[in-house]
Amino acid sequence: MSGRLLPVLLLSLCLAVGSVQSQGSSQDAFIIQYLERRLSQMEERLNHCEQNTASLTQKTYDISSEIRGYLSAVSALRSEVKSQVDGVSVRVERVERELEYLENKIPTQTDIEIEEALLEQQIKAAELDQLKKKAKIKMEKDCSAALTQIKSLKIVKKVGDTSGSWFKDPSEGSAKVYLLSGIRNNTVLEYVSLQSFAERITTPPAKVLQLPFHWQGTGHVVYNGFLYCHKADTPNQIQKVDLLNGTVVDSTLIPGAGHVPVYGLNLNTYLDMAVDELGLWVIYADPEYGGNLVITKLDKGTLAVEYTWDTQCRSRDAEGAFLICGTLYVVYNIHYGGRSTIQCLYDIHDTIHSVESPVMFFPKRYTSHSSIHYHPGDKQLYAWDDGYQTIYKVETRVNDQTTAQ
Numbered sequence: 001m002s003g004r005l006l007p008v009l010l011l012s013l014c015l016a017v018g019s020v021q022s023q024g025s026s027q028d029a030f031i032i033q034y035l036e037r038r039l040s041q042m043e044e045r046l047n048h049c050e051q052n053t054a055s056l057t058q059k060t061y062d063i064s065s066e067i068r069g070y071l072s073a074v075s076a077l078r079s080e081v082k083s084q085v086d087g088v089s090v091r092v093e094r095v096e097r098e099l100e101y102l103e104n105k106i107p108t109q110t111d112i113e114i115e116e117a118l119l120e121q122q123i124k125a126a127e128l129d130q131l132k133k134k135a136k137i138k139m140e141k142d143c144s145a146a147l148t149q150i151k152s153l154k155i156v157k158k159v160g161d162t163s164g165s166w167f168k169d170p171s172e173g174s175a176k177v178y179l180l181s182g183i184r185n186n187t188v189l190e191y192v193s194l195q196s197f198a199e200r201i202t203t204p205p206a207k208v209l210q211l212p213f214h215w216q217g218t219g220h221v222v223y224n225g226f227l228y229c230h231k232a233d234t235p236n237q238i239q240k241v242d243l244l245n246g247t248v249v250d251s252t253l254i255p256g257a258g259h260v261p262v263y264g265l266n267l268n269t270y271l272d273m274a275v276d277e278l279g280l281w282v283i284y285a286d287p288e289y290g291g292n293l294v295i296t297k298l299d300k301g302t303l304a305v306e307y308t309w310d311t312q313c314r315s316r317d318a319e320g321a322f323l324i325c326g327t328l329y330v331v332y333n334i335h336y337g338g339r340s341t342i343q344c345l346y347d348i349h350d351t352i353h354s355v356e357s358p359v360m361f362f363p364k365r366y367t368s369h370s371s372i373h374y375h376p377g378d379k380q381l382y383a384w385d386d387g388y389q390t391i392y393k394v395e396t397r398v399n400d401q402t403t404a405q
């Protein structure tokens with residue numbers, strides 16, 4: 001090996017290496033190209049993937065916002081239903097008030113339409129009619145109070161059957177309270193006072209009075225220590241009983257009464273008795289007279305019929321009635337109990353007229369009354385309301401037309 005040979009060898013080596021090198025770099029370029037291609041393909045797919053994910057996220061978002069929308073709609077609907085339910089009672093109340101208002105309003109409007117001459121003529125006729133009636137009615141005392149409203153309700157006690165009657169003896173100076181539970185019995189309970197009756201355990205205990213016969217219905221009254229009641233199993237017999245010893249002191253038959261129940265909503269009462277400032281009355285329904293109510297004034301001493309008036313008040317849907325100063329007020333209701341209202345009245349003096357009087361509502365309570373008794377001294381109604389003994393205070397005004405006479 002000479003010094004010449006080495007460069008040759010080196011050169012050839014270099015050449016060899018150079019060819020290898022040039023061969024290697026072209027392969028690298030190919031690989032790099034390939035890799036780049038793959039990379040860009042992968043990037044493209046990644047992009048695609050990202051787009052898909054984005055659209056999926058969008059869809060999920062859309063669906064969830066849709067669900068949220070539904071949910072809020074449902075909750076809105078629910079609160080709407082709730083507010084509607086809440087609103088119903090308010091609306092009922094409003095309708096009642098409107099009804100009251102309209103009832104007050106209508107008569108004045110029709111009045112305006114009536115011509116003056118006609119009105120005068122009617123007034124004259126009414127006055128004449130009244131004078132004629134006045135001549136017929138010979139009242140020992142007279143009064144002129146007109147009911148304006150039923151003011152308040154007090155629940156006193158709950159005792160006895162779902163039907164019955166209770167009341168105070170309205171004669172002056174008497175404090176005694178009587179209770180006749182049910183619709184047929186021979187027992188009368190007597191309490192010394194309202195206070196005693198209201199106690200849970202009555203002191204002194206109620207006096208139990210046993211009559212020699214059965215009474216029927218819920219229309220009884222006690223006046224001055226005498227019970228006036230409908231004798232059971234007779235169509236129209238009224239008995240007057242001395243409650244001191246239970247003896248029947250008088251009895252009478254009310255002509256034309258007792259064929260049908262007095263009130264359409266109280267089918268067990270055929271004769272309803274009442275006491276007002278003028279004395280003792282009996283109320284009944286007359287089938288001959290279209291089922292309207294009839295009132296008869298009785299002499300409380302002898303039970304003799306003094307006079308009878310046919311009223312235009314219907315018996316249908318009525319649950320009770322009472323008289324104040326010779327004016328009959330009829331209480332109407334619905335089956336199974338509602339809001340009691342006075343929708344019809346009849347004044348024997350002919351000075352208060354049903355069409356001019358507004359409907360009067362009883363204090364808010366959904367009930368059915370099996371009896372209602374007015375006490376002229378207390379100006380209170382004693383009512384039997386589904387087994388509860390209740391008291392209504394009433395407000396009256398002086399009826400100008402009568403006092404002007």
Ligand SMILES: *[C@@H]1O[C@H](CO)[C@@H](O)[C@H](O)[C@H]1NC(C)=O
Binds near residue numbers: 181182184185186187
């Ligand atoms: C009569 O009344 C009494 C006392 O209120 C009661 O115990 C009795 O069951 C009643 N009788 C009838 C037949 O209802």
Ligand SMILES: *[C@@H]1O[C@H](CO)[C@@H](O)[C@H](O)[C@H]1NC(C)=O
Binds near residue numbers: 242244247
């Ligand atoms: C019942 O009492 C009245 C008056 O208190 C009396 O006149 C009558 O004779 C009494 N009757 C009987 C049967 O005791």
